[in-house]
Amino acid sequence: MARKLALRDALREAMVEEMRRDESVFLMGEEVAEYDGAYKVSKGMLEEFGAKRVIDTPIAELGFAGIGVGAAMNGLRPIVEFMTWNFAVLAFDQIVNNAAKTLSQSAGNFKCPIVFRGPSGSAGQLAQQHSQTFESWMANVPGLKVISCVDPADAKGLLKSAIRDDDPVCMMESELLYGFEDEVPEEEYLVPIGVAAVRRQGSDVTLVSFNKMMYPTLEAAEELAKEGVEAEVIDLRTIRPIDYQTVVNSVKKTNRLVVIDESWPLAGVSSEIAYAIQKYAFDYLDAPVTRVNAADTSLPYAPTLVEAYLPNAEKIVKAVKEVMYMKA
């Protein structure tokens, strides 16, 4: 059985179910308790679990991320919410230098089962400092796992897996899509970390994306279908580890690949996918791998500049026509 649930409610269900299941799980962050969460993801959780397990912090990202790391090393399973990943930059020392390296530098003496979660990516006209994507930044770091998924059902199952995972996990959500509704099963389930999902079957071209760029990608696929081009659309769901095999299998069938990625182009997720495909599907390619990224600039405020900066269905259709050698 399934019902329609918004992304924020699906994420909350994941946390609530895991906190009911395991006393060692707790949530901390700015405004998560009395305010019900800056984006209402944690609405009502204070009431159910009390102030011991749903904890409002001062605005001190480095400090509370580090408290989470210490608590994880000492037997708890913290969920640390950042109001946005843009603010998590203040906490990178704890995420990159500590959470990711605890197991290695202690040679297994201490693990760090912690989830850092919050929205990543642009969200309207928020300007330079509030519009960045962090998937490729965090995915560059061994020791971390990175999830980036906004499908409500999958995001719920992935967050549950992340909370149970013994390794540190970064979960990337989306401010714009917290209210986005889709079907979510009623019964208990988990979605494994590191497995992509094929959202649309097709035989002419493979489109790979993740997080909110999935929606212009699916829109572009529908547009292309009107012109007789059937795109296969893959949602990576996890950025570290990446499920290369699903992409390789699809490209072997379609022989063409376009990656849609809100990261900046240099050393982004799209570069990594392009590398893997030239290495493992070189003989199957009928055209160079192409990508549609955010522009290689900071994102300014004005609406025309936002439009120019972000990938959209039109840009994706254009890129697909390029690899199909079709007229634009």
Added chain:
Amino acid sequence: MDTTANKKKTTSRKSSKSGKSGFGKEMYLSWYELMLRIRKFEERALMMYGQQKIRGFCHVYIGQEAVAAGLESAIRPEDAVVTAYRQHGIALARGCSSDECMAELFGKKTGIVKGKGGSMHFFSAEHRYFGGNGIVGAQIPIGTGIGFAEKYKGTDNLCVTMFGDGAARQGSLHESFNMAMSWKLPVLYIVENNGYAMGTSVKRTSNVTELYKLGQSYDMPGEPVDGMDPAAVHEAVTKAAEHIRSGKGPFLLEMRTYRYKGHSVSDPAKYRTKEEVQEYKERDPIKMIEEATLKESLATEEDLKAIQDKIKQEIADAVKFAEESEFPDPSELWEDNYVQKDYPFIMD
């Protein structure tokens, strides 16, 4: 080696015969043994560094031994300890063996963290030692979180969170102090003020040079302590620990101490005078204990000699152990990155 020598003492200060400070022979000799172990370990580590048996960064604890000794005798084995990268002495105080610690410096697979951490990163879950951290001040929120977990679990344990005068200027300290005080976390903060953040005198890093006052804007109690005297350290830690265990929240102790050597092996320490170093060496905690125990007839020359011989042998054995151990197999590179056993690493 005799590992029982490294086990924590539950020495009572009530002894049939006690010195001016009120501590008995057993306590004095246990401090003496630990401080001598640390001193001789560090001296040998420097020698081995000179022979290039030890590489990378290496920060020794020589001069600061009284802090480790007085701290360890005053806390419980189940209390947690986390510190910075000048950490060999704290690991030894916690009960990590000279063998494993020396082998770690040599990068051998028998090291305390299998040759993966080196000089800055010893860890031992068994001894509740949460490590040497190489990022200045990073362990301050981590120690706060370790304490948070103890309170969450409802134990009576505390977390000793140690850092230097350099780290005292990091923002992480203020964020941690604020939350620890607001939430009344069981954390004993110890700033080891050895006067210099690498080459920068503490006087040049802030107007506030009395570091025990740093908690005051968060209403955190703090006290200065003579960090060259294990008895003074023991008494201050005992008092602070009682305060913390009573549920009143964290406490800050400023241990006024001194490192005789440079910041690291590559530092000739030209930023301070010979007279200043000499002044502290005259208050050397090991020498002071030798003099005090003999003067107050708490121990005989033979007692001290027996400990000296034991430590000498232990350190020689540790070097031999490290020398004879093997380096980790290259396949170990792929271990301990993830708890997940079948993590799909990118191999090309």
